[in-house]
Amino acid sequence: MGKRLEHSRYITGFDGIRSLAVIGVILYHLMPAQMRGGYLGVPVFFVVSGYLITDLLIQEWKQTGKVDIKQFYYRRMKRLYPALVTMLIGASAYITLFQRNLLNNLRGNVISSLFYVNNWWQINHGMSYFDRFSGESPFTHIWSLAVETQNYIFWPIIFVLLMKFVKNKGKVFLGIVGAAIFSAILMAILYVPGQDPTRVYYGTDTRLFSILLGGALAFIWPSTRLKARIPSQAKRILNGIGFGSLLLLILAFLFLRDDLSFVYYGGMFLVSLLSVLLVAITAHPGASWNRWLTNPVFTWIGKRSYGIYLYQFPVMIFYEAKVNVANHTFLHTIMEVILILFVTELSYRYVEKPLRTFN
Numbered sequence: 351m352g353k354r355l356e357h358s359r360y361i362t363g364f365d366g367i368r369s370l371a372v373i374g375v376i377l378y379h380l381m382p383a384q385m386r387g388g389y390l391g392v393p394v395f396f397v398v399s400g401y402l403i404t405d406l407l408i409q410e411w412k413q414t415g416k417v418d419i420k421q422f423y424y425r426r427m428k429r430l431y432p433a434l435v436t437m438l439i440g441a442s443a444y445i446t447l448f449q450r451n452l453l454n455n456l457r458g459n460v461i462s463s464l465f466y467v468n469n470w471w472q473i474n475h476g477m478s479y480f481d482r483f484s485g486e487s488p489f490t491h492i493w494s495l496a497v498e499t500q501n502y503i504f505w506p507i508i509f510v511l512l513m514k515f516v517k518n519k520g521k522v523f524l525g526i527v528g529a530a531i532f533s534a535i536l537m538a539i540l541y542v543p544g545q546d547p548t549r550v551y552y553g554t555d556t557r558l559f560s561i562l563l564g565g566a567l568a569f570i571w572p573s574t575r576l577k578a579r580i581p582s583q584a585k586r587i588l589n590g591i592g593f594g595s596l597l598l599l600i601l602a603f604l605f606l607r608d609d610l611s612f613v614y615y616g617g618m619f620l621v622s623l624l625s626v627l628l629v630a631i632t633a634h635p636g637a638s639w640n641r642w643l644t645n646p647v648f649t650w651i652g653k654r655s656y657g658i659y660l661y662q663f664p665v666m667i668f669y670e671a672k673v674n675v676a677n678h679t680f681l682h683t684i685m686e687v688i689l690i691l692f693v694t695e696l697s698y699r700y701v702e703k704p705l706r707t708f709n
Contacts, residue, residue, distance in 0.1 A: 359573050363632040364398055365652020366643025371395050372655040374603045376662050380683045387606035390621050392494050393560040397625035399498055400564025405573050407509050419506045426502050432705040433657050433697050438463055441488050441664040449671055452487065459489040466500060469493035469552040478548045480608060488664035493552045500554050501561050523569040530562035534619040541614035550614055560622040567626050573633050580636035592631035592639040595624045657694035657702060665690045
């Protein structure tokens with residue numbers, strides 16, 4: 351958040367949570383029979399993002415009495431846009447040269463991705479997130495970046511209005527939780543059992559609850575106000591809650607199939623609540639989870655999780671169009687993971703990092 355904010359903590363354990371989320375998503379796409387609920391990595395990402403962004407806005411408001419919204423947008427764009435544009439240019443060039451059967455939707459996909467409305471574009475064009483057989487698009491996964499960025503566009507403005515006119519943190523917290531519950535109810539209302547759930551899966555209105563819950567947490571659990579020294583009994587309780595939430599999340603990743611009605615009738619909301627618990631415990635310096643989720647592997651993956659998420663689909667789609675993966679599924683899965691990590695590392699080193707530090 352620039353150099354202005356004193357006391358801002360970088361919570362290394364969040365890289366661990368991001369790692370688990372992105373591993374879930376990738377294995378869901380590569381090994382759907384084994385990682386049946388891996389798509390739930392996305393609400394986990396949403397909760398972390400909602401918490402971090404709101405926590406930083408609260409710190410800025412407290413220390414300066416205002417939020418520099420223009421600066422906020424500039425930082426977000428600097429963080430998100432370079433890798434997205436690189437991926438779109440690279441994938442478009444590859445399609446034009448080597449996989450022309452994907453050309454028909456290319457323009458709409460690229461333009462809607464650049465303007466972060468890809469989720470609505472896919473809904474309007476009858477695209478399905480769940481149809482594994484009708485020529486999958488290398489841009490299918492951009493829907494979630496659109497949902498997140500739409501939140502980034504409106505949330506700082508709403509935040510400032512709430513701080514100016516409501517002021518009371520408790521009321522703001524309850525208001526955000528109310529909005530999250532409304533979003534989850536909307537998902538349940540619009541979901542039709544037995545039909546393709548893409549509309550509720552992609553819709554900003556029906557997916558915002560995960561980001562909102564993360565944001566609500568920041569009001570009652572600000573990272574800079576949590577005490578590192580807490581009674582050992584409290585520490586044990588926090589660590590136990592962290593363990594329980596992580597265990598339940600892993601079970602959801604393994605078993606909560608995307609075609610279960612339960613997922614849309616509150617299941618995804620419950621997964622988001624579990625993520626809130628894990629984020630809260632990891633953010634608390636008195637608990638041990640920040641340390642437990644910090645290791646060189648998780649730090650490496652976590653810092654590149656955005657790139658890994660971004661490049662996974664193009665790599666998988668292009669690879670599987672040229673190679674018959676059915677012969678040696680396990681071997682090809684490893685090859686695809688290596689390729690995804692390789693492309694991500696190139697992007698991280700030569701696009702994301704240089705442009706992030708560029709002023």
